[in-house]
Amino acid sequence: MSLIAFVGRRLMGAAVLLVVLSAAIFAATAVLPGDAVSAVAGMDASDAQRAEVRAELGLDRPVAERYADWVAGAVRGDLGRGFVGERPVTDVLATRLPNSLLLAGLTLAVTAPLAALLGLWTGLRGGGADRFVSTAAQVLAAVPEFVIAALLVAVLAVWLELLPRVSVIPLGGTPLDVPHALILPVLTLSAVGLAVATRLLRVSAADVAATPYIEAARLNGVRGVRLAVRHILPNAAGPAVQALTLTTGALVGSAVVVENVFDYPGIGRELQLAVAARDIPMVQGIATALAGVMLLVLLTGDICARLLDARKGHQR
């Protein structure tokens, strides 16, 4: 199968999955329409007012019909307007998603090389250092992100007074205007990413190290850095890409939490605010967009793994 056919097939699969997931998200948020009404009309609205609001928001129609409308709009690039402040959902996505992607990109730039080094080192050497790093990663992965963030705040922002506690971004500016506001969020996310990625990469490195091919290289006297770079790294690249894909996936969830801790103006913060305000169209739009991002990450990972595979085939 050529690469284009492969990508095409995977894209189709991802599109179908996105439709299924959006339907699930829509169903989960739309089964209790009464609550969306009280969020907009207020808790002590009269029955007549509630009925009026319900008709105004189109909530008196069946769920399937509303979903069909929503999909028709979504295809044209219109995800509707939020209940709160009447903001178009696509506008919010367009302004907030880049900020979150910046956060994720910086985190990956910090995490990937460090995790690759740690993973290779511990996977190959074993012994006390391996046990220590593995246990540390296990501990770090178990602790919720907001607790790590709170502890970092306690040490770096309150005790040592080195960094701002919240990310105050000037109106209309981007987070890049205030780089020091990015440090704490990126640091927290990197800790989480490192914990996930190191463990996965360590397993890949150890698996490759146990193959007869590496055994032969060892017996031929290849060792140390040369062994790691020339023989193990190329063979561990496929699993490593998978590991980084999984890490990126984990970061999407963690970013929601971290953005909330530091009031960082990203898409996760908007999602949490929308959930708190029962702003259903906003929740549906953002959740579907995040599902789309996840599918895209997985797809990219698959394509990279395939390319690496193809290259290996060439060499043989």
Next chain:
Amino acid sequence: MTTVLTPWARRTRTGGLGTPRRHRPPLLIGAGTLLVLLFALAGPLVAPHSPTAQLAAPFQQPDGRFLLGTDVLGRDVGSRVLSGGRTIVLTALAGTAAAGVVGITAGVLAALASRRLGDLLLRCVDALAVLPALLVVLVLAAGFPGSHTALVASVALATVPFSTRVLRAAADTVLSSGYVEAALARGDTRWAVLRHDVLPNIAGPALTDTALRLVASLHLTATAGFLGLGPGGATPDWGRMVSENVPGATLAATPFLAPALLLVLLSVCVGLLAGRLADTVGRGAG
């Protein structure tokens, strides 16, 4: 001979995964886990003040009356810390139990069913796994605001896909083993085979998997509390205490540090215990 040699060679030459570990029972971690669980579950009984009443000015320093000071609304931090762990632990346990039952059932069914049906079931489960766990929790919290059942269900839903996959693989291995074939050949019913051969033999993987799910559930439940999901209001919750009191971090440290450190203790102890369990079961099986 090679099968005997390879693991040995791996162990001595490369270290890596085959490195022998000291077989020490995890007494310290076990004791820590028990202690923090006891603290969380029995804490509300010994709280000296009401955890929801405003008793003094906000962010008072610790003194004789309030051992850990007061929080953002002038409530006793000590009493709130004592009362705030129960919800997290119970929700996580309920979510894990639900996920365990669904995961084992789905995994075994997928293994028992025809290959195509099993694959289809896994496909559905994988579709769910695309969503980050927290997204599932947030979406369900938006659909069912303030509902405790929805929180438990979403925690279970978010952790189920992985369990199903692991347990299907485990059940598949057992089902293709000689003794199951023998049992079926001598005329045992599928149900009898399931009860006497399959379930006892996947108990190890199921236990390990449940322990790992518990770690994930605790993580999610605490985060849900932090984000203000689930039953809201003034109910004390370690996660929510951190989010309430971090803005006042410069005024008083104990109101957010105490619950944060307890969450660290809880998740680290349970996490290490689950990891140790996975190692032990993995070694026993391998």
